[in-house]
Amino acid sequence: xxxxxxxxxxxxxxxxxxxxxxxxxxxxxxxxxxxxxxxxxxxxxxxxxxxxxxxxxxxxxxxxxxxxxxxxxxxxxxxxxxxxxxxxxxxxxxxxxxxxxxxxxxxxxxxxxxxxxxxxxxxxxxxxxxxxxxxxxxxxxxxxxxxxxxxxxxxxxxxxxxxxxxxxxx
Numbered sequence: 001x002x003x004x005x006x007x008x009x010x011x012x013x014x015x016x017x018x019x020x021x022x023x024x025x026x027x028x029x030x031x032x033x034x035x036x037x038x039x040x041x042x043x044x045x046x047x048x049x050x051x052x053x054x055x056x057x058x059x060x061x062x063x064x065x066x067x068x069x070x071x072x073x074x075x076x077x078x079x080x081x082x083x084x085x086x087x088x089x090x091x092x093x094x095x096x097x098x099x100x101x102x103x104x105x106x107x108x109x110x111x112x113x114x115x116x117x118x119x120x121x122x123x124x125x126x127x128x129x130x131x132x133x134x135x136x137x138x139x140x141x142x143x144x145x146x147x148x149x150x151x152x153x154x155x156x157x158x159x160x161x162x163x164x165x166x167x168x169x170x
Contacts, residue, residue, distance in 0.1 A: 007054050014049040014127075014165030016067060025153040045069045049163065051082075059086055061096065076139075078104040084113070092119035100131070108136035115163075123169050131161040 020043050028035040047070075053063020061084040068077045084098030097114040115129015135156040142151050 006057050008058075008169050009054050010052070010063070010125075010167045010169045012051045012127075012165055012167030014051070014065075014163040015046065016049045016131075016161050016163040017044070017046045018069060018131075018159050018161040019044045020069075020159035021157040023155040023157065025155075026150055027152075028148050028150045030148055043069075043071050045071070049165070051167075053082070055086070055169070058088070060084065061086060061098070065100075065102075076104050078102055078109060080109065082113070086117070093117070096127075096129070100133070105139050107139055109133050110136075117167075125167045125169065126164070127167065128164040129162075131159075131163070133159045133161070135159075 080102030111133035
């Protein structure tokens with residue numbers, strides 16, 4: 001017996017406001033030896049997220065998303081696979097909850113998300129919600145500042161994001 005899937009494709013964009021807790025283990029190489037410094041930092045950034053995917057049977061949403069965050073020391077480009085379960089409240093309003101997993105700089109990110117989707121028209125929808133992400137390992141950044149070379153071993157503990165955006169369904 002075959003089951004037919006009703007697939008509706010979409011593209012979209014979100015404005016994402018993210019806050020991440022980061023630990024730095026910095027080594028600065030000077031003519032007098034290596035200086036070590038450890039510090040914790042909370043970074044905040046807003047970025048545009050792009051996504052493309054499909055809605056299956058008006059119940060599930062599967063999509064790829066990409067976003068780039070910038071700090072004064074490094075840039076992080078993230079690609080995530082997302083899976084969400086849609087909970088219809090009315091004909092044009094749905095709640096969603098889901099999971100994501102992805103990659104950045106040979107690292108792994110994973111987490112959960114939730115929010116709502118409102119159909120403005122048959123083809124255009126507005127959505128808003130939040131993400132919580134965890135990161136698997138450290139990222140090593142090398143650079144030069146004030147004439148001294150440095151290595152920054154960065155461990156991103158977690159991040160929290162709020163977002164709002166629009167999708168076009170076709």
